[in-house]
Amino acid sequence: MGFYFAQLLTGLANASSLFLIACGLSIIFGVTRIVNFAHGSFYMVGAYLAYTLVTTLPAGIFGFWFSVIAAALIVGVVGLIIEVTILRRIYHAPELFQLVATFGVVLIFQDGVLAIWGAEDLLGPRAPGLDRAVRIMGEPIPEYDLALILIGPLVLAGIWLLFHRTRWGVLVRAATQDRDMVDALGVNQAWLFSGVFVLGAALAGLGGALQIPREAASLQMDLSVIGEAFVVVVIGGMGSVAGAFVAAVLISVLNAFAILIFPQISIVLPFVVMAVVLIVRPYGLFGKPGSEHGGAAEPEQPLRLMSSQGAMVLAALVFALALSPAVVSEFSSILLVDVMVATLFAVSLHFMMGLGGMVSFGHAAYFGVGAYAAAMTVSFLGFGMLPAMAAGPLAAAAAALFFGWFCVRLSGVYLAMLTLAAAQILWGVVFQWQDVTGGDDGILGVWPPEWASDDRVFFYVAFVACIGGIWLLRRVAHAPFGYGLRGIRDSELRAEALGMDVKLHQWMGFALAGAFAGLAGAVFAFSKGSVFPDALSIAQSVDGLMMVLLGGIHALAGPIFGAGVFVLIEDWVSRLDYWRFIFGAIILVVVLLAPDGVAGGVERLLRVLGLRRGDAA
């Protein structure tokens, strides 16, 4: 009995840390509608700063707690700088474009922390005065855990008072309900938003700082915590602080007991819980459907079709690509295969996001399923490359049909989060199911057959598969099915009134996008000769998102630009030291210069140069 109680207390202590990170994320989203990928970075920086302060200041109770608070405050200031210099300029950009910016910040922080604190994990000292364990029902419980268990509810109470008992809090709550109205009542929201961002960042920093007596500060802290923090925010209902608390407790306590029964479940458990909650309650436990006046009020722009000039440029590019093996080095032709795979992946994601209005944070799931299906067809069934390349998209379509059925019942960020959950669950299965998937070791030896083993021949195989896939998707986009998807994106009600089966249509769109991602995955598997769980990772999903959003979600050519630019720049900078920093900085520059994406930026450049007549907008 005592053992289980101890386990419960451990769960509650973890819940407090998780709550601190998640509530900041939730508050920021609730007010600014920004999905802040950089929140994990704030957490990480908080931990490192606290480590430095604690180890420099004289040891003692005062020194420790001063360090923790100071670290949180410094992170708050860092948040302020980011908000004022970057985010404030792009609140009016298309929804989710801010996400690209926060991703750039993640990259910059990763290398910034590496440069300042080095690659070694740093374990802080125990908290003075709380460094022993007390026996509760015969089990030793760290005193520090008990302190954390207290801190969580205290912070919750503090936030509640701030939001309900101060004018600032009332204004913030009003702004989450109707931004324009708050503006018209004389409130400068710019500073309201900054304040909220600072508060959220400081809370994440506090979470990180409080973690140092329990866990070493490491360079992986940021991304390892962000997934779970998102889950907590979504389960609780985005924007709900109390919801975040309940969800953090739910996840942490469930986890504390689940690992006793089935240790492998630990990495996927949060995502399974999120999936279940979202299926039952589409807006989380305490969430509400977004208010009509809440978000950036601008109506969705229509999707731009390509001008004849653009189409000609594209045709010329494809033609040049087809001839490229004759002139470029073998190395470059491998790189070009990477570009084509990434482009097909991005176009398939754009198909569901841009055309279908269904944002996915987990598109890598179908890429990975396609890659694994192809690899397994070769290594287990002994089939050749072509059947394997057919198996990839089929398996991905099957997975997309399964998960899509649940996802299309949601919308907006909740839909995106459920796709993320689906991807994480699949990733967990692949990662843990050693016997079938090889787990971490992946599947090796997935090479093309003799006739296609030359890189140049394989280039054409990839060319046919990828360019063919992209062409097919574009055909669908211009077919009645594609118009239907766009109609639903623009107005679900109107589409329904016209007698369309909206959910079925979206479901099919989801499956189609998954199938083509699977095709990209299959080509990928053969081009690398192996598949690892990374193919389904959050990082792979985020790469796809970045390509689509950087390219410009409102243009059909967007993902093509985005993928090309992304892969080429990544290939170029990844040979440099601190390439993440450079890459992140490039992303931020693009975001600030072209808030409508690269495609929009190129178009504006052409217009400025007088090469294209713009409409007067």
Added chain:
Amino acid sequence: MLEVVNLTARYGRAQILNGVTLTLAQHEVVALLGRNGAGKTTTMKCIMGLVEKKAGEIRYDGRSLMKLPPHMICRVGLGYVPEERRIFPDLTVEENLEVGRRPPRADAPEWTEDHLFELFPNLAERRRNLGKQLSGGEQQMLTIARTLMGNPRAVLLDEPSEGIAPVIVEQMAKVITELKNEGLSVLLSEQNLHFARAVSDRAIIIEKGALRFEGSFAELDDRPEISQQYLAV
């Protein structure tokens, strides 16, 4: 005090205002009349800085408002009461008022919460209720009270009589008269000619985003074809 000259505006490609011109003097109540979709709300939103694509000129005490964001326009002394009772549904009545509160101004009457609760006794009883728990008429009063908390000199009042019970419309008319007596100017958007006539000094009629008539109610009565053509009577 408020001058709008040749205002044009559009949403995306659709041109909604095609040159609206109007003035609002101190202590004056002007009715902005027109059918559904005539552009009354859009005119008010433009004045308040809530429509981005606009051209022409909007001046307040000689100062251009064209480039100012909504919160700066509010701070010069213009209050905006939107149509459709856009209260904050999850805030209490008191909190809704708090959002509107601004420091007192030398050139405008000062409103306190107590004074407003006297003017709107229904709200006083429900001060701790959430906005969404109020009836339609109570919500309409709350939007007005909330704007008055900002101590404006002039108020843009968008269809206050829309969709509320006749008793409350009467109460609304009293409130507008009270505002005028306190020294405020009111630009009142209306479809209800009788209500507008009861409280306003003169009328402006727009249709398809352009000015069709300007003058006193007596002049309007002399030309029945105007009301026939541009108003739903």
